């Protein structure tokens with residue numbers, strides 16, 4: 001079902017992975033991958049960190065998985081508007097399916113701090129905010145690396161053909 005081989009992690013995320021609307025994230029591009037894959041990565045590493053710190057890792061993992069649960073709500077907005085407003089849509093969508101705790105709402109709502117101005121209230125929110133940032137950097141870097149490799153391949157292809165034509 002997913003590439004993270006941890007039974008406990010699987011059991012925490014499984015109920016959310018069964019939500020049909022959540023699965024629509026598999027078809028939305030986000031940092032060069034799918035929003036679903038990005039959410040799984042943030043959930044997994046938030047799970048690992050919060051478990052090692054003996055925090056309520058189930059609560060953290062669920063909120064981390066749901067932190068970018070928005071679909072097309074911000075499509076008509078500019079980049080800044082999208083960055084600032086999507087956490088509220090994620091809270092709204094997640095609330096339809098999961099009885100979110102106050103801490104989970106804070107985790108989702110503040111995961112874009114400092115782009116959104118309200119700072120996280122809980123250590124768990126700071127963790128997900130940081131994991132999300134690192135995941136985004138990694139994914140954007142990976143995407144750029146792939147694009148550079150493709151550009152390099154095309155460039156070499158053109159050079160080889162140019163040389164052959166001479």
Ligand SMILES: [Fe+2]
Pocket residue numbers: 067068086087111112
């Ligand atoms: Fe986000």
Ligand SMILES: [Fe+2]
Pocket residue numbers: 038042067068132
């Ligand atoms: Fe994110």
